[in-house]
Amino acid sequence: xxxxxxxxxxxxxxxxxxxxxxxxxxxxxxxxxxxxxxxxxxxxxxxxxxxxxxxxxxxxxxxxxxxxxxxxxxxxxxxxxxxxxxxxxxxxxxxxxxxxxxxxxxxxxxxxxxxxxxxxxxxxxxxxxxxxxxxxxxxxxxxxxxxxxx
Numbered sequence: 438x439x440x441x442x443x444x445x446x447x448x449x450x451x452x453x454x455x456x457x458x459x460x461x462x463x464x465x466x467x468x469x470x471x472x473x474x475x476x477x478x479x480x481x482x483x484x485x486x487x488x489x490x491x492x493x494x495x496x497x498x499x500x501x502x503x504x505x506x507x508x509x510x511x512x513x514x515x516x517x518x519x520x521x522x523x524x525x526x527x528x529x530x531x532x533x534x535x536x537x538x539x540x541x542x543x544x545x546x547x548x549x550x551x552x553x554x555x556x557x558x559x560x561x562x563x564x565x566x567x568x569x570x571x572x573x574x575x576x577x578x579x580x581x582x583x584x585x586x587x
Contacts, residue, residue: 440468440549440581451465451545451583456587457537462510463495468549472576475502475551479571481564484536486543493531493564494545496524498571499556515560522560524567532561542586551576 444464447577453459466480479498484489500507500521513532516522528534536545552574562570 438468438470438472438549438577438579439516439548440466440547440579442466442547442581442583445583447581447583449583451536451585453578453585456535456585458488459535461533463507463533463535464583465507465509466547466549466581467506468579469505470497471502471505472551474514474553475576476504477502477555478504479552479554479567480507480547480555481567482533482545482547483564484543484545486538486541488539493527494535495526495547496564496567497532498522498524498558498562498567522556522558522562524560524562524564536585538585538587540587542584545585547581547583548578549580550578 442464444445455464478500482495483491483493515531523531554574
């Protein structure tokens with residue numbers, strides 16, 4: 438499975454549009470080479486370089502198996518029109534919260550999980566709650582890393 442973004446390359450710079458210095462909208466993401474028996478997808482975006490430890494920027498799950506992309510600027514709602522559910526990020530909000538490093542260049546990992554189940558859990562899960570819920574259901578995972586600094 439491969440995760441890409443038309444907005445930035447793996448290891449490249451995330452445009453400021455997708456950060457707190459811009460309009461802070463979620464970047465477009467797309468994936469391919471989905472494993473057989475996939476029933477849903479989950480995605481986590483976090484920053485392991487944050488001064489207080491890993492900072493979670495996005496938690497989204499129950500993404501339908503029929504989806505192969507997330508468009509730019511998803512609304513920060515608990516449940517999206519397609520049934521995808523969003524968890525709480527470390528800003529205390531539902532949906533995406535873009536890079537906003539206090540200083541230096543940070544790495545932001547978008548991790549996509551192909552799951553053998555639809556979780557059917559309530560929206561608002563934390564990263565750790567999602568990781569606990571998908572334990573034993575991960576068919577494959579992939580990642581895309583972008584950098585941003587101030």
